[in-house]
Amino acid sequence: MDRIGVDLGGTKTEVAVIDSRGQTHFSERAPTPRDYNAKIRLIAELVQKAGQAAGSDSLTVGIGHPGSLNPQTGLMRNANSTELNGYPLDRDIEQALGRAVRCANDANCFALSEARDGAGKDAGSVFGVILGTGVGGGIVVGGQLWEGTSRLGGEWGHTALPWPSPAEVPGPACQCGLKGCLESWISGPAISADHLRATGETCSADEIMAAAETGDQAAQSTRDRFEDRLARGLATVINILDPEIIVLGGGLSNITGLSARVERRLPAYVFSDQVTTRIRRNAHGDSSGVRGAAWLWPLP
Template sequence: MIRIGVDLGGTKTEVAAIDSNGQTRYSVREATPDQYESKIRLIAKLVRSTEESLQSDSLSVGIGHPGSINPATGLIRNSNSAALNGRALDKDLATALNRPVRCANDANCFALSEAVDGAGQGAKSVFGVILGTGVGGGLVLNNCLHEGHGLLGGEWGHTSLPWPSVDEAPGPPCKCGLRGCIESWISGPALTADHQRRSGEALTGEQILDRARAGDPAAEASLDRFQDRLARGLATIVNIVDPEVIVLGGGLSNIPGLAEKTGQRLPGYVFSDQVTTRIVRNTHGDSSGVRGAAWLWPLT
């Protein structure tokens, strides 16, 4: 059985056909247009070209997208791709493709991908984390995505950083309108901003990492603060959900040793005498989004 996944990103849109063994049978990427109607047309075109290449039609289609669908209105909200907000993405794509589609937040798709056949494979509970331009997450229980009653499950990036020190309160402003959100502390831009506040140097995340490798004390301190804040944020997830595995994704997950060092800090914050949750790096990288979108349809 072949499923089609679509990863609708801000800059690129990827479509991939995944077979029941998790093998990619076909994939294609194109730049994402700005206009909403153009996004719909692009997805329809890429899905049809995928089916033509496989000599199949009417395959199941899952869509990973930024933001979430408001179950009360059926419209997209909280998307950093502003053209999606207020739109009935699932219904419009179903009309364009002449079949039902399934949609989910892109971080949820990442979590589902890593739970089904990635770094969390075989675990009964997996929390997937996106550490990039933004901070997102998704919870998968027994290979089923848990989106919550209002489809807000996994939005840990917009909870407050736990146990803030005096100099961390009230925290930096967040794009959501509040201050001190986890996203405002441990996203890529947040790492850069934190380093600049402390050192006066405006460096990219990659430059901070390079400086730390070379033994620069300011850069090492910035990474240490980042790791400690990540551990605090994830400790709250462990205290509430107690997942078997936490999978790190996004560009910052590539920081060498991040999963191991964060795991070592967890016991200092988790309300338990023993922490059994494993923190691991992802398996599928930037392909997890499109793979998870394909897995939105049943595995059997």
């Protein structure tokens, strides 16, 4: 009943052995190398260690990764770890391991983890949100990951900021090549850039949020703009998906009171006389990625 999950991150790679009750029996993290082939070797080494710890070399293996596998070409695309792009990641890992694997975008794995036994447990529909260096999301309906026809489901970070003010048009340049994407407004680096434009001060998102907690008015204004933009983005998700629960993840999800404040802003934007979607902070922190990767294989 055990299964292995791997979270292939930009700076660290984590492996874990998870049982059917969601208990972790083994975990290990290692720095992620830049070279593509070195990534494959590291995954193979970590999976071997996990199998040895579990006493089995035949456990299922799920991989969470940046970007997505194009179902038409079988090649990676849209990964911010650009060395992955253009390679058949799943096939190369399968060849290195000598067995089948299941792969999914890391935000999808986060959403699946939180829907399975986290902040979205027992909800019929969950939208998982990553708010960090980038912005992503994942959709789980009826306990099953919904990736869409082209495996692009949940990529709300590269939709435009809804209901922009004149000052928000056309918006900052996004790494995808367009302007005004949500990622260019509500990611960690975007918050820093917004604060710099407003104040001339260079601060990290963490520093800004800490200053806001102490009563710094400029920092509070930056936090207010961030939360209003986040609420607008999530209102569009609600208007389309109407999920029971939205779970916030990534480093910015740790902002004190974020879930409650954003939830209070939703009625101004959601097309309804009542907003029933709840916004919750994640339950499993940065372990949700590896847990969700393990859950890519269903229970027997």
